[in-house]
Amino acid sequence: NAGVTQTPKFQVLKTGQSMTLQCAQDMNHEYMSWYRQDPGMGLRLIHYSVGAGITDQGEVPNGYNVSRSTTEDFPLRLLSAAPSQTSVYFCASSYGVGDNSPLHFGNGTRLTVT
Amino acid sequence: AQSVTQLDSQVPVFEEAPVELRCNYSSSVSVYLFWYVQYPNQGLQLLLKYLSGSTLVKGINGFEAEFNKSQTSFHLRKPSVHISDTAEYFCAVSGGNYQLIWGAGTKLIIKP
Numbered sequence: 005n006a007g008v009t010q011t012p013k014f015q016v017l018k019t020g021q022s023m024t025l026q027c028a029q030d031m032n033h034e035y036m037s038w039y040r041q042d043p044g045m046g047l048r049l050i051h052y053s054v055g056a057g058i059t060d061q062g063e064v065p066n067g068y069n070v071s072r073s074t075t076e077d078f079p080l081r082l083l084s085a086a087p088s089q090t091s092v093y094f095c096a097s098s099y100g101v102g103d104n105s106p107l108h109f110g111n112g113t114r115l116t117v118t
Numbered sequence: 119a120q121s122v123t124q125l126d127s128q129v130p131v132f133e134e135a136p137v138e139l140r141c142n143y144s145s146s147v148s149v150y151l152f153w154y155v156q157y158p159n160q161g162l163q164l165l166l167k168y169l170s171g172s173t174l175v176k177g178i179n180g181f182e183a184e185f186n187k188s189q190t191s192f193h194l195r196k197p198s199v200h201i202s203d204t205a206e207y208f209c210a211v212s213g214g215n216y217q218l219i220w221g222a223g224t225k226l227i228i229k230p
């Protein structure tokens with residue numbers, strides 16, 4: 005059972021470059037989300053989706069785009085990378101879209117922007 | 119606005135000793151509460167959750183947590199820790215609108 009798969013595991017970008025972080029889940033989950041994790045700050049929600057074709061902003065959406073064309077995939081795009089986007093990014097999904105559904109996390113993408 | 123406070127950024131404890139990781143939240147409405155664990159270089163996984171009912175919740179790996187509504191706390195406990203419990207632990211509360219509010223995390227350091 006693959007669960008939530010994130011690629012790549014590591015990435016180094018130069019300021020101004022763009023890239024897409026991939027996220028796929030094989031559990032038929034409706035809800036998918038992207039978080040960034042920075043030391044001492046816990047997790048902050050970037051964007052989320054409650055189903056194919058539906059996305060919405062989280063706490064820190066600036067500089068990121070998402071789309072959800074299928075139930076399985078939820079890519080995160082960095083439009084023009086900045087050093088402030090250096091972080092560890094996690095994709096997470098859950099079966100339900102209510103507040104009581106536990107999240108299943110990928111293993112993260114460690115991004116460095118120089 | 120809702121918030122979650124994990125009172126300790128690090129908790130060192132000797133192997134086989136008991137441990138308590140503290141979590142307080144602020145909310146004026148009923149909430150769902152979660153503890154997640156993150157092992158080194160991995161994503162987070164659910165340890166336990168409180169949705170309703172009994173205030174003592176048991177989770178995986180021998181952990182348990184007690185929901186205290188009057189003190190707005192959800193502290194995590196384990197009677198005897200093992201070296202394999204070395205990880206970072208995150209408390210989270212349902213924030214409504216499909217969002218969780220996360221604490222900053224507590225690193226559990228097990229001393230041999």
